[in-house]
Amino acid sequence: MPNFTDKMKRLERVRQALRRRYGEALPAAVTHPVEHAMRAILSEEATTEQVEQAMGRIRAHFVDLNDLRVSRPPEIRDVLGANFPRSGHKARVIPRLLDQVFKQYNSMVWDFLEKMGKIESRAYFEKLEDVRPFIAAVMARDCCGAHAFPVDNDVARVLGRLGILNPAKESEVQMQAFLERAVKASRAHEAHWLVKYLAEELCVVAAPRCALCALRKACPSAVLPSRGKKRAKQQPLSVRERRRRLRAQLHRSLTESGSDTAAKKARPAPRRKR
Numbered sequence: 048m049p050n051f052t053d054k055m056k057r058l059e060r061v062r063q064a065l066r067r068r069y070g071e072a073l074p075a076a077v078t079h080p081v082e083h084a085m086r087a088i089l090s091e092e093a094t095t096e097q098v099e100q101a102m103g104r105i106r107a108h109f110v111d112l113n114d115l116r117v118s119r120p121p122e123i124r125d126v127l128g129a130n131f132p133r134s135g136h137k138a139r140v141i142p143r144l145l146d147q148v149f150k151q152y153n154s155m156v157w158d159f160l161e162k163m164g165k166i167e168s169r170a171y172f173e174k175l176e177d178v179r180p181f182i183a184a185v186m187a188r189d190c191c192g193a194h195a196f197p198v199d200n201d202v203a204r205v206l207g208r209l210g211i212l213n214p215a216k217e218s219e220v221q222m223q224a225f226l227e228r229a230v231k232a233s234r235a236h237e238a239h240w241l242v243k244y245l246a247e248e249l250c251v252v253a254a255p256r257c258a259l260c261a262l263r264k265a266c267p268s269a270v271l272p273s274r275g276k277k278r279a280k281q282q283p284l285s286v287r288e289r290r291r292r293l294r295a296q297l298h299r300s301l302t303e304s305g306s307d308t309a310a311k312k313a314r315p316a317p318r319r320k321r
């Protein structure tokens with residue numbers, strides 16, 4: 048059973064291996080906190096392309112964010128599309144989040160975050176109803192500079208398969224608390240981004256493409272194509288047995304050719320009892 052230090056080291060090796068594969072990940076400045084929160088919600092189990100297409104459909108369909116706030120979840124789900132991952136859940140959470148913040152701050156810009164501290168901002172989002180802890184972690188980290196490691200289903204799935212987290216037994220809050228202890232603040236954003244990228248590219252929900260994964264040799268859940276059964280290694284024959292078989296072969300060929308005398312000479316010696 049790996050302890051905290053083992054998992055911490057494993058996590059660092061994962062970060063380094065993914066960095067070699069995908070390159071350095073630099074945090075981007077957040078220019079629109081509301082859209083940033085929406086992207087964080089939409090990105091769970093979805094690709095970046097799916098998220099951007101969904102954002103485009105939302106912009107085209109709703110007059111503005113306030114219109115989105117007062118819209119009913121079925122309408123938002125239709126805009127996201129039937130095949131959009133977890134569309135029903137996301138269509139319910141997005142207007143709930145916008146509405147709760149609006150009722151408190153009368154704002155669809157969320158400039159109140161500029162005055163909030165790291166701890167205060169995280170606590171604020173954590174208190175909102177239907178808003179998962181990973182959204183609070185994303186907002187506190189990206190808008191207020193807090194040290195946070197958001198754990199959505201993607202991060203839980205990848206790090207669960209790698210044996211670093213146990214999503215079946217640990218809550219989202221517990222997993223985040225562990226990762227925030229295990230990863231330095233200066234590396235947390237990059238580690239999170241790299242894990243999310245792997246989740247999107249290869250370690251997908253249904254069938255991970257382990258054969259292409261940079262972590263396949265160290266991953267306890269890697270599913271690799273079998274190379275077929277190895278042939279049983281043949282034991283070398285003893286000299287005595289080799290001679291016996293040769294004589295038997297010679298006897299057979301002489302018998303078939305009709306030479307009785309030569310065949311008698313070549314008849315294999317019976318096996319000796321030991």
Ligand code: SF4
Pocket residue numbers: 205208209249250251255256257260261262263264266267268269270
């Ligand atoms: S080896 Fe497979 S299961 Fe493990 S992290 Fe890579 S893609 Fe996911």
